[in-house]
Amino acid sequence: MDRKYTVVIIDDNSIALKAITTTTDWEKLRCRVVGTATDGITGLDLVKEHAPDILITDIRMPGYDGLQLVRLIRERNDDVIVVIISGYDDFAYARTAMQLGVEDYLLKPVSKEAIENALASVIAKHEKKPSATKGGNPIQEELQAIDSKAETYSLIVRDAIRFLDQNISKNISQQDIATRANVTPWYFSRLFKRETGIGFSRYVTLKKMNQAMILLENPQNKATEVARNLGFQDYSYFFHVYKKVFGHAPTENKYHPKKEKNPYEADES
Missing domain, CATH: 1.10.10.60 (Homeodomain-like)
Structure with a gap:
């Protein structure tokens, strides 16, 4: 498949954020990072702006924490694939995350391979879901x-x-x-x-x-x-x-072609 997945990454640890952004093989995963943030408020603004396919977020961070952020995002868009990366091995966090529809919960320190495997897994799972995109209106x-x-x-x-x-x-x-x-x-x-x-x-x-x-x-x-x-x-x-x-802009409505003119209809002149 040729589809590219857009990704937003949020982590208050700038070193960890840079490591994830620069070392992950996004091309292999068919992903593209469209924004990064070090706090939940800026992160939420990025999600609103880009409507990404995938969100990778830490739990503990300024502004909104990761779980608050996911709750707010779920109110606007239930489709975002969420992967949480946390330094807290706490069952309560993980349980709440799963209740919010988080696809994976990785513990820090997390390796490049672990991130790539997690993303490959959630993308594969997403692509196996039944799709109603064949013919005409895709929804x-x-x-x-x-x-x-x-x-x-x-x-x-x-x-x-x-x-x-x-x-x-x-x-x-x-x-x-x-x-x-x-x-x-x-x-x-x-x-x-x-x-x-x-x-x-x-x-x-x-x-x-x-x-x-x-x-x-x-x-x-x-x-x-x-x-x-x-x-x-x-x-x-x-x-x-x-x-x-x-898959196209609102000004490029291609699912409803213009009605063809009736060839037997008399021209007004």
Whole structure:
């Protein structure tokens, strides 16, 4: 496969950060580092800016720690592959990390080979997941498969899907749904993923991107207006998410070709 995976690395130890960045064979892994940071706040900004495929982060660092960072990222994008590198051999950390969907948890000091093996493993696992990218809209089949089973879902999940559909222009978080259903965000997150097969954040992203694509069929709708109408205050973030989902910019909508002119239709002159 020719796909290149984008990577953001966050570690408050600048020596360790440089070692990971410079010694890892990114070319062999089909990866490209798009940003590095030494604190969680800057790191979160990088993730918002680049919407990377992979995040490698330490746990203990200024600003947001690694687990806080992953929680915040999961609210925006459930697709990021996360690998944690930590100097703390603490089961509680590892358990929380796994609950947040972290793909791997490596202990420092970590060798070049360990990082490369971990990344190769998570990428291979990611590429084995079923894909709905064949033909036409690359997300329509996935959404249809989820929505077609709505009658089998619990009341909480059905209500979450309906509420999102009715408020697609707003930023609906797991916390919003959990509060509405009077359950914990953790319980709702696990319930939604168990019943639908994907995380709620990913479902929100797919719904918004599908709606964006439909709106962009109309050449009168500007991409910036579509982004704003779907609750994206930051157009650059909308651009990165759209491009990540569809493989092209919002202004290059190629899944809906222009309607051909009817050759029997009389020209107005």
